[in-house]
Amino acid sequence: MNSQLKRxxxxxxxxxxxxxDSIVxxxxxxGLGFTLPSDCPHMRPYYDFLGMSNGARCGVIDLWSYEELDKKQYRLNNWVNDVGEWLEVGQILYEPLVINRKSGLLYVLKEEEHIKEEENIGECNDFLFNYVFGDKYYxxxxxxxxxxxxxxxxxxV
Incomplete structure (x- = not known):
């Protein structure tokens, strides 16, 4: 995670x-207060975020805490064949936000009129910088x- 994103x-x-009123x-x-080990180097940026903020609500974006991760994986079975390759890390407007463990890329899993599709929204730091804390949030x-x-x-400011 770069210093600008940390700031x-x-x-x-x-x-x-x-x-x-911000709780609304x-x-x-x-943050977690400890560093999560990772055998997948592409997961490091996400784990670094958990180290700074263990879960978040940012308007229409919810990011799961480390403790919630195991409980939040049930929706993946409806979307992907190899569940072990993916991790649901949150949601955007109640649509699953997942990270591919091999590539580190984030996707929003969308279903419209019974058609399922994956929207690639980039890697974790870019997503945080541009969507969660930047102009693409709009x-x-x-x-x-x-x-x-x-x-x-x-x-x-």
């Missing part, structure tokens, strides 16, 4: 702690919400 996460955490639209939890939130307003306020 952004710390800045957002600080602002959220000062806003008592955003939470970045404390495109997935389909407009302005409290998280978007927080992001815009932080950009003007």
């Amino acid at each position: 952004t996460i710390d800045q957002v955490k600080e602002v959220l702690m000062q806003d008592h 639209y955003g939470q970045l939890h404390s 495109s997935i939130a389909a407009g302005v919400d409290d998280w978007w307003l927080l992001l815009k306020r932080l950009q003007s």
Whole structure:
């Protein structure tokens, strides 16, 4: 995880702690406090995020905590053949957000009119920087919400 992304996460955490209403639209939890081992190098950026924030709610994006991961894998059986190759790490507007353990790429699993498709949204750090904490959030939130307003306020500081 690069230093700019770390600074952004710390800045957002600080602002959220000062806003008592933020629990409705955003939470970045404390980090794990330890480093997760990884036999898959492409998982390191995701594990680094868990080290900084063990789970999060960022508007329409929910990111599971380390403790929730095992309980949240049940939806994968409906989507992929090799469940061991994937990890559901959260959801966007209630659609599963998964990471491919071999490539490190994130996908949103969507179903429209009984057609299932995977939308590639890049690797973990890019997703965090651009979608969770950046301008691309607007495109997935389909407009302005409290998280978007927080992001815009932080950009003007």
